[in-house]
Amino acid sequence: MQKLYKPLLFSAALLPLAVLIYNGINDKLTANPIEYITHYTGDWTIYFLLITLSITPLRNLSGKIFIVRFRRMLGLFAFFYGCLHFLTYFVLDQFFDFDAIIEDIVDRPYVTVGFTAFVLLIPLAITSTKKMIARLGSNWRRLHSLIYVITALGILHYYWLVKADITVPLTLALIFTFLLVMRLPMAKNVKNTLFSTSN
């Protein structure tokens, strides 16, 4: 049964893309499809970053060690949706207009942080293989703690983009904070106490 988890999760992670394609074929991407695709792929990048970050606290709470095996795949899906997001911007939105892209990166804070987050994801994706983990040793952990910076920048990117309604970026920030708090030794202790009393 556990052998099925990974392919199932892999398929589930592709669902957002399938939905996007389905809506695209059925002309349901609003009157401004490029904007819609940009926002949609951006949303899912952040969702997958948060899902990836929820694995460790989930493991701690549930005691099910095996779920850690899904973390790399989930992280790579964050990178996958991040690539789609960036490519949508680069190709569909700006259509290779390098001047406009550079202006955006330099002049518009929300693009500056979003672009930084995307660039920082690249080394994490590259070093996600077993070989690289072995080669980097203890440095691997240090490098991959960049995911916290990347997620923070991604949410900031969203927060700085919206005109007035900050409900969604604020909710994402709260979830992110919660996931960080769950990593504190204190939170682990809470779980341990619960666990030992129930035993």
Added chain:
Amino acid sequence: MLITKPSDIKPSEITSKSVYLSRRNFLKTSINTGIAGSVASSGILMSGNAQAAKLDNIQKSPYSTIGEDLTDYDSITTYNNFYEFGTNKEDPAKYSGQFNPKPWSIQVDGECNKPGEIGLEDLIKPHTLEERIYRLRCVEAWSMVIPWVGIPLGDILKRFEPTANAKYVAFSTIFRPDEMPGQRSRVLRWPYLEGLRIDEAMHPLSILSVGLYGEELLNQSGAPIRLVVPWKYGYKSIKSIVKISFVEKQPRTAWNDSAPNEYGFYSNVNPNRNHPRWSQKKERRIGEFLKRETLMFNGYANQVASLYEGMNLLKNH
């Protein structure tokens, strides 16, 4: 004030009175400009809204913008920024069904000789409805071309006899949180406020619109009456107007309240002013793939640049 350059349309292209007085002929000419096709299909495309009523006796106007393809009716009525009904573009079409724009009256007050409350029918009756095809440029760097139906704002304002103290005109959207779900959260300070300098308000391009594509405005488009000022960013064109005040001092405006460094009182379309969120140099016309250059004053510089002579438009943004 005398406007010396009214339009870029040739007199020979203005439809004669005998033609525009006839509804049948209006439709016939519309087919030539691609309007009727969209009107005909609009019944199927509209969702969640009652079919809009047709407007009669619409006159063509020399102030209409020519040489632009019209944005299709479905896009105009499903892709809206109208935060009173939610902050997503699809929200106004989805969540404006509870809003009841009839009956409607507008309160006019302030620096004028004939203040008072006036019903919408009485407000419109003395005037001839005109079709005004205008570009609409949103600050979010997208644009449309919309065949509005409306009345010159100046013609209406004059009836209330503004005094010499009327330096500005302030507008207010209705506040009805029961019918406007977006007003239940404090995304902006409600009610939505806008304002124009009196000479901007009296400019012949400024209109109060009651329809588009020959039909009454749907709720998501600002029913039953809204402002349209085509050389300014879209948010200046305040919707569902319930109050007009002649005032001496520059009035508060909703987006300026929200982020003063981003949204100035004037908010003239200006590709030269850098904006922290969207480059204003280019825009995507809805329905097109490649972006196009944004024009100063949204392409209406010939008609309106004289309003701002000697002003620093980067400072007075």
